[in-house]
Amino acid sequence: MKEDYMIINDIKKTFGKKEVLKGINLSIPRNSIYALLGHNGSGKTTLIRIILGLLNADSGNIDVFNTKTLNNSPDIGVVFDQPSLFDGLSAIDNLKFFSELNNIGKKERRILIEQELSSAGLWDRRNEKVKNWSTGMRQRLAIIRASLINHEILILDEPSSGLDPEVLTWLHNRMLEFKNRGGTIIFTTHNFDDVESVSDHVAILQDGIILWKGGTSELLTETQSKVYEIVIKEQNKISQVVSLLESILVNGVKIIPINNGVEITWEINKPEINAVIDIIRKNNIEIMEFKEKKKSLREVYLSFTRGER
Numbered sequence: 256m257k258e259d260y261m262i263i264n265d266i267k268k269t270f271g272k273k274e275v276l277k278g279i280n281l282s283i284p285r286n287s288i289y290a291l292l293g294h295n296g297s298g299k300t301t302l303i304r305i306i307l308g309l310l311n312a313d314s315g316n317i318d319v320f321n322t323k324t325l326n327n328s329p330d331i332g333v334v335f336d337q338p339s340l341f342d343g344l345s346a347i348d349n350l351k352f353f354s355e356l357n358n359i360g361k362k363e364r365r366i367l368i369e370q371e372l373s374s375a376g377l378w379d380r381r382n383e384k385v386k387n388w389s390t391g392m393r394q395r396l397a398i399i400r401a402s403l404i405n406h407e408i409l410i411l412d413e414p415s416s417g418l419d420p421e422v423l424t425w426l427h428n429r430m431l432e433f434k435n436r437g438g439t440i441i442f443t444t445h446n447f448d449d450v451e452s453v454s455d456h457v458a459i460l461q462d463g464i465i466l467w468k469g470g471t472s473e474l475l476t477e478t479q480s481k482v483y484e485i486v487i488k489e490q491n492k493i494s495q496v497v498s499l500l501e502s503i504l505v506n507g508v509k510i511i512p513i514n515n516g517v518e519i520t521w522e523i524n525k526p527e528i529n530a531v532i533d534i535i536r537k538n539n540i541e542i543m544e545f546k547e548k549k550k551s552l553r554e555v556y557l558s559f560t561r562g563e564r
């Protein structure tokens with residue numbers, strides 16, 4: 256149903272002669288975490304600006320849960336790449352000001368702010384002016400500010416940039432909590448860990464088009480192994496191993512000689528590994544190493560962006 260989705264319909268945008276978005280179509284389910292993944296300059300921030308109503312598209316339209324546009328909506332929290340905080344104020348005053356603006360009561364505000372700054376590891380620095388803070392600390396504060404109240408939608412442009420691994424866990428937990436409260440998050444990233452840890456859906460952007468979109472679990476299936484590597488002791492027996500394996504393996508399985516052994520690759524029918532090992536051993540060929548090679552999410556992403564699929 257339309258009210259369960261934010262529908263981004265054929266959005267196009269050109270700057271000068273450069274076509275930055277070439278017809279973007281996305282359906283973002285309510286109460287999901289949607290990752291926009293892409294190289295520098297692929298058009299992620301431009302799309303976010305259009306979603307937020309900060310920039311007009313040349314054509315196309317956006318329907319937010321069939322009820323509202325995002326322009327000036329109070330139901331939305333935003334963090335951009337360069338977080339805009341009040342530099343001359345302390346962390347605590349930044350959050351106080353923001354919560355006053357959003358009518359959070361004095362008592363609730365005090366508890367909430369202490370809780371949030373503590374969980375982000377910033378409580379000890381609460382009285383310092385934020386202008387002297389590191390990028391990662393400012394980023395954490397901006398994320399707290401944007402998600403302090405129960406917005407319906409949270410839009411984060413590169414939320415993990417400048418955060419070290421420990422703080423990344425805090426960010427991921429925070430995003431998941433927001434979703435568990437019923438919210439919807441759209442975020443851009445270069446970080447595969449973000450995609451794997453929190454997102455339900457992913458769109459891969461390149462040069463203003465979507466190369467791939469779908470469920471994160473579908474993308475992760477692509478990382479599963481489709482290669483065995485077998486290293487043998489005597490390299491003069493590699494061609495014998497190839498012939499032996501060809502005699503037992505089914506259609507669609509390829510056996511490729513490599514430096515010190517063979518690689519077995521398949522698309523659909525995974526070979527029975529015990530049979531593979533047995534036939535090699537029965538022919539008195541010593542196996543030094545056997546492994547199933549798993550692809551990283553990075554390799555899968557690069558195979559899309561390099562046009563290998």
Ligand SMILES: Nc1ncnc2c1ncn2[C@@H]1O[C@H](COP(=O)(O)OP(=O)(O)OP(=O)(O)O)[C@@H](O)[C@H]1O
Nearest residue numbers: 270271273275293294295296297298299300301302
């Ligand atoms: N206001 C503008 N005027 C002219 N060109 C622009 C403008 N905004 C963005 N661009 C261009 O549009 C392209 C896409 O930029 P965008 O910031 O959307 O990419 P991105 O995917 O967010 O990149 P990054 O990961 O580096 O943030 C780039 O080539 C950029 O130079």
